[in-house]
């Protein structure tokens with residue numbers, strides 16, 4: 001690939017992503033499948049450029065009002081992540097002059113919106129709950145890349161042994177501050193060719209997701225349901241907590257997502273997991289298990305706004321109307337999943353949303369409408385699981401993780417005991 005073509009490819013890819021009619025990661029992957037000759041570094045440059053533009057879209061669109069060439073080309077020049085050498089060699093002299101002028105603008109003098117790069121419907125409630133100065137810390141962290149966390153499969157390996165094996169492979173990894181299974185990797189090395197990855201000793205999983213699985217305190221020999229299992233990130237953690245005993249049902253309406261669980265299951269050494277595609281949350285198969293389950297995790301479909309570091313397109317693809325629809329779904333799924341529990345059983349509701357409307361509001365409404373469930377405070381549960389600094393992870397009895405405070409994605413969780 002001639003380097004001059006890279007800027008053109010980046011513009012073409014950005015045009016496709018900015019249609020915002022499909023998740024950006026899917027559009028980028030499809031583009032790379034169509035352009036097989038692109039090398040690792042070229043793919044990295046294109047993907048990171050597109051993500052840089054998505055993160056600062058409002059600022060860049062403002063700056064790109066001047067200049068020449070297509071809008072996408074100007075946005076690519078502003079967000080380019082493939083090294084300045086390529087810009088020096090392959091942007092035209094007028095483009096380079098324009099870029100120098102744009103970069104010299106003091107962003108701090110621009111209107112708020114161009115500094116936080118969030119839509120109003122999202123910025124307003126976040127400011128409301130965090131206050132002005134913390135809001136800006138959150139906005140900055142949402143516009144940075146997320147760290148790479150691993151979960152060590154406790155069934156097969158010890159965290160310190162995995163860290164030592166990674167160090168031998170030249171990969172620096174330190175224990176995550178809260179999850180007992182977590183390792184945070186320095187940089188973004190390719191992991192899937194490592195022997196310890198292939199044999200299922202580790203999975204890529206944000207530390208926050210690990211904590212959600214931990215809140216179930218799933219034990220040996222129990223009947224457990226992961227109600228919205230998806231590709232099974234949390235299912236795998238639950239299965240390891242159960243030491244590969246008992247029965248762990250992985251429900252989801254998406255067969256496609258459950259299919260993605262299968263190779264991960266094969267690596268994990270787990271044989272206690274039963275993936276089940278359900279038609280909807282009131283599927284007959286759920287009725288049959290009613291009152292028989294010890295622990296239910298509801299990792300509900302949500303706006304995903306806690307993952308903006310990884311999925312910056314969501315802030316442009318989500319809308320208040322879509323979130324209202326999700327809220328109805330969340331309440332329906334939680335109510336239906338609750339029927340599975342036996343007396344003394346535990347229900348965990350979780351999202352990766354930052355919005356109280358998908359979190360506290362859903363949990364509080366459930367408590368009001370279900371007197372047969374007693375809300376449990378999250379902190380003692382975390383302490384029981386030997387989670388460090390548990391008190392810093394909770395708010396009003398719920399788990400509340402924030403990228404700017406905890407370096408995790410944004411997560412919420414609530415716990416109930418079935419009386």
Ligand SMILES: C[S@@+](CC[C@H](N)C(=O)[O-])C[C@H]1O[C@@H](n2cnc3c(N)ncnc32)[C@H](O)[C@@H]1O
Nearest residue numbers: 228229230232233234252253254281299300301
């Ligand atoms: C947040 S994702 C789950 C992520 C997964 N737990 C993990 O750790 O990788 C939410 C999942 O809920 C599923 N879902 C949507 N509607 C559902 C329903 N009515 N019943 C069960 N699952 C549903 C979606 O297909 C999606 O996989």
